[in-house]
Amino acid sequence: MGGRPRPERLMQAFRNVLDECNLVDLGYEGPRYTWCNRRYEHGVVSERLDSYVANHSWRTCFPSSRVVHGFTAYSDHLPIILIPSSSHNRYQQKLFRFEAMWVEDDECGDVISRCWNGATDNRPMDSFIDRLRICSRGLEAWNKMKFGHVEKQIIKARESLQRLQHADPSSISREELMQAQNNL
Known part of the structure; x- marks a missing residue:
């Protein structure tokens, strides 16, 4: 046009x-x-x-x-x-998306640390994948509670x-x- x-x-x-x-x-x-x-x-x-x-x-x-x-x-x-x-x-399955607004909140780092350090495994690659999964679920739950x-x-x-x-x-x-x- x-x-x-x-x-x-x-x-x-x-x-x-x-x-x-x-x-x-x-x-x-x-x-x-x-x-x-x-x-x-x-x-x-x-x-x-x-x-x-x-x-x-x-x-x-x-x-x-x-x-x-x-x-x-x-x-x-x-x-x-x-x-x-x-x-x-x-x-x-629904993809996890990290929201940029989360890093502006002081609690975000605590949620990531708590989730990341809570998962342990002897197999390095499985441990990494498990940590990512646990971390993404933790962040999604925190997001719903914090931001609605x-x-x-x-x-x-x-x-x-x-x-x-x-x-x-x-x-x-x-x-x-x-x-x-x-x-x-």
């Missing part, structure tokens, strides 16, 4: 390469555009710059693949995520930002976007 037109000869050369290699665009879910110049009040330009392409063999191997345009709080580019197959991820449902607040802030990124860029103000980014 907006911006300078691309030279037709370059676009045709790109299309020719796609045709010669039998590549097709995999489509996407999510916001239409993957880049925005962030000039919301005057001269907003949004483009779908990024995409995944694949040939027939790849599409046969991964028939249920999906491409998702993600969201971002601070970059002018949205990430594009390839999910090759949803069936393999159905029963995957931060994940729900993050999800709500993320959904708000996604709604704005799905909207027509000329219909939102810079202040709205900045507020949604700061909430995240």
Whole structure:
């Protein structure tokens, strides 16, 4: 939306390469555009710059693949995520994520020390893996007691930002976007 037109000869050369290699665009879910110049009040330009392409063999191997345009709080580019197959991820265990805000709390170091030093084993590698597992569980439990449902607040802030990124860029103000980014 907006911006300078691309030279037709370059676009045709790109299309020719796609045709010669039998590549097709995999489509996407999510916001239409993957880049925005962030000039919301005057001269907003949004483009779908990024995409995944694949040939027939790849599409046969991964028939249920999906491409998702993600969201971002601070970059002018949205990430594009390839999910090759949803069936393999159905029963995957939730990943542990260390939250940066934890290190600002004085209790965090104590929780890590208590969990790390509480696990002992004679096998060094098993001991290391056990310590990581015990430490991650301890931090998750401490997080719920100390900070409550931060994940729900993050999800709500993320959904708000996604709604704005799905909207027509000329219909939102810079202040709205900045507020949604700061909430995240």
